[in-house]
Amino acid sequence: MGESTLAVHDLSFVAEGADVVVGRLDTGSYAVFPADGAELLRRLAEGMPLEGAEAWYESTFSESVDLDDFIDTLRELGFVREDTDAAANPGFAEERGARSAGTVRFQRLGRAVFSPLAWCCYAAVVAFWLVTLAHHSDLEPHPSQIFFTKSLLLVQVVITFGQVPLLLLHEGFHILAGRRLGLPSRLRLSNRLTYIVAETQINGLMSVPPRKRYLPFLAGMACDVLVLSALDLAADLGRDPGGRLSLSSRLCLALAFTVLMRILWQFQLYLRTDLFFVLATAFNCYDLHDASKAILKNRFWRLLRLNHRTVDENQWTERDRQVGVFYGPFLVLGFCVLAAITVFVSFPVALHYFGVAADSLGSGHINGRFWDAASSLCFNVAQVVALIVLSRRKRRQTSAQASVSGGGE
Numbered sequence: 585m586g587e588s589t590l591a592v593h594d595l596s597f598v599a600e601g602a603d604v605v606v607g608r609l610d611t612g613s614y615a616v617f618p619a620d621g622a623e624l625l626r627r628l629a630e631g632m633p634l635e636g637a638e639a640w641y642e643s644t645f646s647e648s649v650d651l652d653d654f655i656d657t658l659r660e661l662g663f664v665r666e667d668t669d670a671a672a673n674p675g676f677a678e679e680r681g682a683r684s685a686g687t688v689r690f691q692r693l694g695r696a697v698f699s700p701l702a703w704c705c706y707a708a709v710v711a712f713w714l715v716t717l718a719h720h721s722d723l724e725p726h727p728s729q730i731f732f733t734k735s736l737l738l739v740q741v742v743i744t745f746g747q748v749p750l751l752l753l754h755e756g757f758h759i760l761a762g763r764r765l766g767l768p769s770r771l772r773l774s775n776r777l778t779y780i781v782a783e784t785q786i787n788g789l790m791s792v793p794p795r796k797r798y799l800p801f802l803a804g805m806a807c808d809v810l811v812l813s814a815l816d817l818a819a820d821l822g823r824d825p826g827g828r829l830s831l832s833s834r835l836c837l838a839l840a841f842t843v844l845m846r847i848l849w850q851f852q853l854y855l856r857t858d859l860f861f862v863l864a865t866a867f868n869c870y871d872l873h874d875a876s877k878a879i880l881k882n883r884f885w886r887l888l889r890l891n892h893r894t895v896d897e898n899q900w901t902e903r904d905r906q907v908g909v910f911y912g913p914f915l916v917l918g919f920c921v922l923a924a925i926t927v928f929v930s931f932p933v934a935l936h937y938f939g940v941a942a943d944s945l946g947s948g949h950i951n952g953r954f955w956d957a958a959s960s961l962c963f964n965v966a967q968v969v970a971l972i973v974l975s976r977r978k979r980r981q982t983s984a985q986a987s988v989s990g991g992g993e
Contacts, residue, residue: 590655591665592629596791597622600868601903606663609768609788613662616870616901620645624654625663694764697757698799706810713813716820722829723816727932729841732834736940736960739838744967746839750811754804754846761803762786765796794865801861808847815840848925853918863914867907875900876908876915883912 598605604622607614617625620641627637634651641649658664696702717723731739762769767788789797819836823829829837850857856873864872875897882894897905944957 694760729837732838757803757807761800851921875904876911880912
């Protein structure tokens with residue numbers, strides 16, 4: 585191998601227990617290395633010749649290393665710099681230079697939004713909301729608050745599009761929490777099962793110590809609690825002179841109820857929600873979701889004496905397996921949350937909606953109520969179509985990525 589060296593991308597090394605998480609900030613490609621493998625990679629990244637790195641490893645750890653196989657693994661992970669990298673990503677050099685200079689956009693804004701003074705203001709708003717809620721029972725959340733007006737179409741349009749700025753605010757908090765750490769991030773529209781969601785991708789989050797990851801994960805929920813508080817307070821301030829809830833107050837409560845549902849949605853851990861990543865970080869796991877699901881399924885198949893259907897659990901790290909043994913019930917808890925939302929929220933809302941729609945369409949009169957119900961049903965169909973389009977696009981992207989990975993091998 586002579587004095588040749590290996591061209592390696594800029595990598596981050598974060599020690600987590602006995603292992604080291606190594607990754608590329610620009611692509612979000614990360615892998616867990618044993619300490620000796622991570623140190624060998626670090627030496628190669630610093631420019632140590634291949635022959636010297638192999639000799640160093642043998643003298644340091646008293647065992648030989650298959651350097652060719654090690655380098656092949658690095659290539660599969662995308663850690664080795666290829667000649668085509670610059671052409672495939674023309675902005676790579678510019679982005680890397682900006683990160684080196686610490687000039688990530690909105691970093692100062694992120695630090696201001698999560699400053700101690702800001703947290704004091706947020707706490708004051710939430711405390712004032714709790715006091716107000718304790719004195720006004722009509723502000724307590726209830727599914728009926730969704731129907732703030734008699735028009736089904738207006739309810740749907742306002743609830744659907746009224747959530748957009750609130751959802752973007754939620755994701756904006758995630759983005760700013762990452763930007764304050766100097767990490768690049770981006771926003772995309774996707775779906776989780778039957779939900780249309782916006783997702784924030786913070787590629788470099790695994791490049792910072794675990795204790796610094798909690799705020800980026802929890803920032804969205806903190807935003808939701810703050811928005812819920814503000815909407816309820818606005819509803820209370822918007823009462824008419826007689827103390828009754830005005831139309832604007834009912835509108836605020838309808839939006840507040842959707843925000844509350846988004847908070848409860850985070851407890852559906854089988855969807856890999858924000859809370860899931862908080863737990864995975866706290867347990868020091870890397871693929872807790874798949875490991876715990878596999879262990880739970882293996883238990884089920886063994887119980888039925890269908891051992892041939894079990895999968896090899898050694899494909900996950902020891903830590904993932906250890907935590908996965910008792911994490912399975914958390915997945916079941918997530919389905920329980922879904923069941924509770926379905927029974928106590930989705931069913932009552934659906935029954936009210938279809939009851940009003942049926943009365944309007946079956947009244948025998950072609951009037952405003954009829955067209956309102958018909959338009960509302962068409963709006964529902966359009967949302968289902970949008971969900972199908974997003975699901976198909978997501979599958980195509982996944983298939984395309986799998987094809988590229990397969991071609992690279």
